[in-house]
Amino acid sequence: MTQPRKRAVVFAYHNVGVRCLKVLLAGGVDVALVITHQDSATENIWFESVLSLCETESIPYLTPIDAKGADLAEAIRAAQPDLMFSFYFRHMLPQAILDIAPAYNMHGSLLPAFRGRAPTNWAVLHGATETGATLHEMTVKPDAGAIVAQQAVPILPDDTAFEVFGKVTVAAELALYHVLPSLLAGSAPRTPNDLTKGGYFGGRKPEDGRIDWTKPAQEVYNLHRAVAPPYPGAFTDVGPRRYVIERARLQNGNVQGLSPGLAVVDNAILGVCGDGRALVIHSLLADGLRISPAELRAQLAEGQA
Structure with missing residues (x-):
């Protein structure tokens, strides 16, 4: 007997959002709703558009100012997701949303290293020789949930953060692609995220x-x-x-x-x-x-x- 497709609500932005959303679609996930951002007129928009992908694929989407409104939580409940994913969405999700369905976040480092904002930039700034992408369970505390999948990439001595981010985008796609079947089957591995290691970094100006x-x-x-x-x-x-x-x-x-x-x-x-x-x-x-x-x-x- 064919199993019904898993329904997902996806929070996504930037290149990682586009590539990981495409992985879900290719993997047979029923993406019922996407939460994304309107591009800012004051920002240099050099990256791909999740909003455009949603329009191309006829996926319903919302662009809320923040993620804490009761109307957003209600829209997510109405979508009846089996799973939720966050791929470079820029707002923290409150507990009221995390309680709706199991949620997973894609972070641009090899957790527990470089938790927090702008992980690729911080890794290059600190002279790291390796980084990557990590899919992990979401909790209210940022980048603290159990690790589900990781994919490493090298940082070469003359790589810029832009070049490394291109590698991290591919790493995110690979990490999700390889773990998605077991994730949908409920058999994906869980590795504790040791927060005594690595460090937390804030946004950059x-x-x-x-x-x-x-x-x-x-x-x-x-x-x-x-x-x-x-x-x-x-x-x-x-x-x-x-x-x-x-x-x-x-x-x-x-x-x-x-x-x-x-x-x-x-x-x-x-x-x-x-x-x-x-x-x-x-x-x-x-x-x-x-x-x-x-x-x-x-x-x-x-x-x-």
Whole structure:
């Protein structure tokens, strides 16, 4: 006898939301309702749209301002889900919603490491050499539930957070794809999430990208990699101008006789750091416009006049 399809309510946004929603559809899940976000006019929208996918697949969707309203909980109950999933949805779900059906969240790290917000950016900032995606049971406490599936990916020395996020998106798809049959059958494994390990990290703001040139070059380079475009970018202010690093690499060896900060040497833009090493900056933005080494040299001289 054929088993009835499992019904799901899905909270989803961003690339991970799109890819994991597609996995559910391909796996035969009846997605009764999707809860997503309207894109913000103030945000750089470089990622795929869950809302567009819902329209293409004729899936009912809602875009609530927050997840705590009684009307949202009622809409979810009316959908009669067997399961709920959260794939990069940006709001915490209250207990009133979690009580409706078993709920699972996809987190962009190898839990218990890098719990909380912006896990890929934090992993790159801290110089991690590996990260991944974790599907885990949802609780009111963020990223604390038992682990159901994980998929690791490497972080290469010059990877930016944008590049790593692409790998994490694939890792999320693979983790869900492999565990979905057993999850639907009620036989998926559960591994305790040891919260004495790893750490919890909060959200990041554009101001967190400010460069302290007195730091060692590896730390400055990790900051650049963690926030490089399409994220807001690592920046430094010189006089009235704001300079944002678009592309850079860590230079081998030391530079001599240069103070920490921006410099132009042999027609190359350098970011000189506190340990005597430097970043070779291949693309630098000044007030949003890409500038040449000659233009930067003139601007720095103007500021010293």
